[in-house]
Amino acid sequence: MSDAEASDTLAWLSSKLTPIRVLDVGARGLPASWDPLSGLVRNVVCDPLADATTDSGDHVVNAVAVSVHGGPEELNVTRNPARSSLLEPHRAVVARYGSAADFDVCERRAVPSLTLRQLAREYDSFDVLRLTTQGLEYSLLSSDLDAVRDAVCIDVAGGLVDNYVGQYPLAVVAPLLRGLGYSLIDLSTQSRPAAAWGSTVRHQPVEYRGLWVKDDLVCGTETTRLEQAVKLLVLSKFLDHHAFGHELASALRQRALLPPGPARALAKAGFWALPWSL
Numbered sequence: 001m002s003d004a005e006a007s008d009t010l011a012w013l014s015s016k017l018t019p020i021r022v023l024d025v026g027a028r029g030l031p032a033s034w035d036p037l038s039g040l041v042r043n044v045v046c047d048p049l050a051d052a053t054t055d056s057g058d059h060v061v062n063a064v065a066v067s068v069h070g071g072p073e074e075l076n077v078t079r080n081p082a083r084s085s086l087l088e089p090h091r092a093v094v095a096r097y098g099s100a101a102d103f104d105v106c107e108r109r110a111v112p113s114l115t116l117r118q119l120a121r122e123y124d125s126f127d128v129l130r131l132t133t134q135g136l137e138y139s140l141l142s143s144d145l146d147a148v149r150d151a152v153c154i155d156v157a158g159g160l161v162d163n164y165v166g167q168y169p170l171a172v173v174a175p176l177l178r179g180l181g182y183s184l185i186d187l188s189t190q191s192r193p194a195a196a197w198g199s200t201v202r203h204q205p206v207e208y209r210g211l212w213v214k215d216d217l218v219c220g221t222e223t224t225r226l227e228q229a230v231k232l233l234v235l236s237k238f239l240d241h242h243a244f245g246h247e248l249a250s251a252l253r254q255r256a257l258l259p260p261g262p263a264r265a266l267a268k269a270g271f272w273a274l275p276w277s278l
Contacts, residue, residue, distance in 0.1 A: 001265065001268055001270050001271055001274075005261065005264070005265050006265060006271060006274055008261055008262075008265075009261060009262045009265035009266065009271065010276060010277065010278065012259065012261070012262045013230060013233065013234065013262070013276075013278060014278045016226065016227070016230045017040065017230050017231065017234060017278060018227060018231075019040060019041065019042045020037065020040055020041045020042070020127050020128060020231050020234070020235070021041075021042045021044070021123065021124070021125065021126045021127045021128070022041055022042065022043045022044065022126065022127070022128040022130060023044050023046070023116075023119060023123075023126040023128070023129050023130065024043060024044065024045045024046070024130045025046045025066045025129070025130065025131045025132060025133055025140075026046070026047070026130075026131065026132030026133055026134070026157070027045050027046075027047035027049075027050070027061075027132075028130060028132045028157065030043065030130075033238055033239055033240065034238065036238055036276075036278075037234070037238055037278075039058070040234075040278065041058065042058050042123075043058065043059050043060070044060045044062065044119070044123050044126070045059070045060065045061045045062065046062045046064055046065065046066050046114070046119070047061060047062070047063065048063065048064060048065040048075050048084075048109075048111040048112075048113075049075075049077070049081055049084060050062075050063040051063065060123075062114070063112075064111065064112045064113055064114050065086055065111050065112070065113040065114075066113060066114060066115070066116065066119070066133065066136075066140060067086055067113035067114075067115065067136070067140075068115065068136070068139050068140065068143045069115065070113055070114050070115040070118055071112075071113060072110060072111075072112060072113070073086050073110075073111055073112075073113040074086070074108050074109070074110060074111070075108070075109045075110075075111045076088060076089065076105045076108060077105065077106055077107040077108070077109050078102060078103055078104060078105055078106060079101055079102055079103070079104040079106055080099075080101075080102035080103075082102075083102050083103050083134060084134065085133075085134035085135050085136070085164050086113075086134075086135075086136060087134065087135040087136065087164035087165055087166050087167060088105075088164065088165045088166075089103035089104075089105065089163065089164055089165070090162050090163055090164055090165050090167070091103075093161055093162055093163055094163055097161065097163075097191070097192050097204070097206045098191070098192035098193050098194045098203075098206075099192040103163070115143065115144065116140060116143065116144045116147040116148070117144045117146075117147050119147075120144075120147045120150065125147070125150040126147075126150060126151055127150075127151055127152050127153065127228070127231050128151060128152070128153045128154075128155065128235070129148065129151045129153070129154045129155065130155040131154070131155070131156045131157065131158075132157040133158075134163075134164060135158075135159065135162075135163060135164030135165075135166060135167035136167075137156050137157075137158040137167075137168070137173055138158075138167075138168035138172050138173050138176065139166070139168070141154075141156075141173065141176060141177070142176060145180065148180060149180060149181070151214070152213060152214045152224070152228045152229075152231055152232045152235070153211070153212070153213050153214070153232070153235055154177060154182060154211075154212045154213075155209070155210075155211050155212075156173060156208075156209070156210050156212070157207070157208070157209045158170060158173060158207070158208055158210070159206065159207055159208070160189065160205055160206050160207060160208055161206050163206070163207070170208050170210065173210075174210070177212045181214055181215060181216065182212035182213060182214055182215060183212065183213060183215035183244075184210055184211070184212050185211055185212070185213055185241050185244055186210065186211035186239075186241070187208060187209070187210045187211075188208065188209050189205035189207065189208045189209075190205060190206070190207050190208075191203035191204060191205050191206055191207075192206055192207070211239070213232060213235075213236075213241075213244065214228065214232065215244075216251060226252075226257050229248065229252055229257065232245075232248060233245050233248060233249060233266070234276075234278065236248065237272065237276055238276075242269070242272040242273075245266075245272060246266070246267070246269060246272060249263070249266035249267060250267060252266075253266075253267065
């Protein structure tokens with residue numbers, strides 16, 4: 001591939017790329033792989049444990065929870081703040097699988113909450129949903145399918161077991177997202193073993209982190225707009241899912257959504273291996 005071809009393709013991507021709007025429910029923070037996208041991301045964080053709402057332009061922190069119905073909610077603040085939830089910890093389950101003390105409720109705090117629909121109206125929808133909702137992942141995703149469908153990427157941290165009363169595990173979340181046109185392209189799991197076992201034996205995984213992307217190729221639809229597709233191409237590159245990005249580019253080329261030059265470059269594996277400066 002020539003330097004000119006690569007340069008022209010990156011220039012085209014830059015011209016079509018609009019800010020990537022991220023909703024981070026649970027204040028997990030963006031991973032280091034997003035660092036090259038600094039300046040291209042508008043991040044809205046919802047954290048009911050935040051001291052106050054702040055807005056620095058590209059980074060907004062809302063001191064609110066996200067719930068199915070919105071309005072006043074009761075937050076179960078736990079010994080480990082990261083385990084705090086609008087749902088009650090499932091004591092029998094967490095006692096069985098380890099780290100039960102992290103789920104001990106220290107305070108029941110009244111907090112305001114917003115729905116996905118309310119957040120989408122306030123911030124003009126989101127391209128990426130990152131949900132660390134401690135048990136509410138399925139309830140939130142199923143509560144407003146239109147708000148979910150606007151996203152090209154959905155990153156969910158959830159349970160393989162019901163760590164909270166009312167939590168639906170991955171076995172329920174995955175078919176919902178599949179039916180909405182998303183493919184699971186990354187999945188990691190973790191366990192919570194008791195310290196006495198050490199690290200030399202295997203343990204049952206009880207939590208997961210899954211990454212789903214909008215996938216017209218699998219679902220037989222052609223609903224992804226060019227603006228969304230460009231964002232998905234860029235995310236595929238920087239999240240190291242080059243093969244998916246390559247397949248997406250081929251589908252866009254068949255739909256005549258890409259100019260000939262970028263279409264040729266994006267169809268080459270070598271282009272995906274190059275550093276992208278946007």
